[in-house]
């Protein structure tokens with residue numbers, strides 16, 4: 001029983017952290033239709049920035065916010081490459097992802113792993129200390145959930161503002177944005193900044209959970225983010241009151257649960273990335289299949 | 305040598321040159337020394353065979369297509385070097401494709417709110433201004449399509465005709481100097497295209513918007529608008545207005561079309 005609870009807690013912790021990244025992927029992929037590969041580089045960027053800042057004595061909450069800002073900056077570079085220098089979306093992401101490798105190494109001063117075991121993190125200082133004694137085992141889940149909810153609410157509010165509405169319009173129909181005299185390129189840059197900011201924030205929290213930064217932890221993040229968004233939206237599509245941001249987080253939790261179950265069933269760790277790719281493939285295929293079926297069901301062409 | 309600028313004209317295009325794929329085997333020389341002026345409140349209908357350069361003319365005006373040389377003025381503003389999205393603050397445009405004029409995943413209300421804020425700053429205030437909803441409703445009522453009761457449904461679930469009517473409303477909601485219509489009734493069934501054309505005429509007359517409309521419907525070209533232009537190979541072969549225009553009927557236009565085709569040997 002304890003094993004089960006522990007497993008569940010683990011899934012929730014990780015699912016919620018990666019859920020923050022998935023919400024970012026929702027903005028770049030679902031809202032802007034931009035397949036952003038730079039996430040593989042900006043998640044570890046968030047880790048490295050956080051590690052360096054916390055080792056430098058910066059308050060962990062502030063460090064998390066700065067990590068978000070650094071990710072946003074990297075994301076806006078992806079956007080700049082695509083929008084202003086006319087490099088294809090995929091390639092822009094690959095360029096930033098590749099460049100981030102060196103940037104991250106520069107931040108960690110050359111070490112692939114940068115631990116900070118005895119430093120303050122959001123999980124052992126500040127609000128975390130105010131939690132009652134009995135909740136200690138669940139402090140990570142509680143704080144991570146709070147972070148995910150804050151990000152979700154901020155994103156939901158943003159997407160309802162003028163700027164957010166324009167962002168959605170750009171993803172939907174660039175020509176419309178032009179028609180209302182707005183620069184679609186600017187909005188793409190903003191959207192990618194938000195997406196990668198979320199990825200870096202997830203990296204920041206992830207690193208504070210393990211109290212170390214790992215240069216290699218970015219591999220497969222794009223795949224995981226996309227899979228989360230697609231799983232979340234296709235499962236919860238029917239319930240119209242659930243916001244897409246919530247769907248992304250739920251998708252991440254379900255995704256993590258799938259991985260955890262596979263590991264419990266004895267899948268060797270080496271096959272983890274293969275499994276991640278398989279899950280995304282299945283999600284994509286079933287999503288295509290589902291939406292095709294649905295399209296056939298309700299083709300209504302309203303009369304004029 | 306060139307006609308002096310008259311700032312009473314809304315549009316002045318002078319010595320426009322445009323060649324596609326210059327220097328390659330696919331070279332298309334379209335405009336050589338093309339000139340056009342449009343007066344304030346004028347409603348111009350443009351007809352012409354496929355490939356005669358109508359869409360390109362509109363694209364040049366809107367800034368979608370760059371010109372090789374020449375001058376373009378909107379009133380007294382030189383817009384030749386202005387980006388497309390900047391020109392859009394003076395120009396409204398409705399496309400042939402109903403999907404282009406609105407955002408299908410956003411609701412009618414959201415589409416109208418966005419358009420209402422055209423040219424202004426899109427900051428962090430509420431995207432939909434609740435106090436404007438009544439105004440949007442009265443605007444939609446003018447379309448007589450019952451859209452005022454559907455403001456919360458996504459535009460993607462409207463019919464092509466409804467979307468086109470909405471696009472027309474949206475593009476003329478804020479003050480503009482010029483309305484550009486590129487075969488905006490072509491994708492609609494006969495009845496819908498009739499409705500949208502009548503609507504166009506009503507809006508253009510009510511707001512006295514200077515309008516440039518491309519159409520393949522010769523009846524629309526003859527019946528609506530107060531100036532008629534026929535284009536062929538990047539040139540205006542007919543350009544008549546007022547009483548001169550009234551002398552043309554559909555059969556005349558058809559005859560000229562055929563003559564042009566025979567000249568081309570097809």
Ligand SMILES: Nc1ncnc2c1ncn2[C@@H]1O[C@H](COP(=O)(O)OP(=O)(O)OP(=O)(O)O)[C@@H](O)[C@H]1O
Nearest residue numbers: 324325332334352353354355356357358359360361
């Ligand atoms: N982007 C482009 N590249 C190359 N050639 C082009 C391009 N756009 C237009 N053309 C050429 O310019 C000519 C005019 O095209 P345009 O689309 O303006 O014609 P149109 O009068 O709008 O025709 P239609 O009635 O079919 O809409 C055509 O010969 C076309 O091949």
Ligand SMILES: [Mg+2]
Nearest residue numbers: 358359360486
């Ligand atoms: Mg055309």
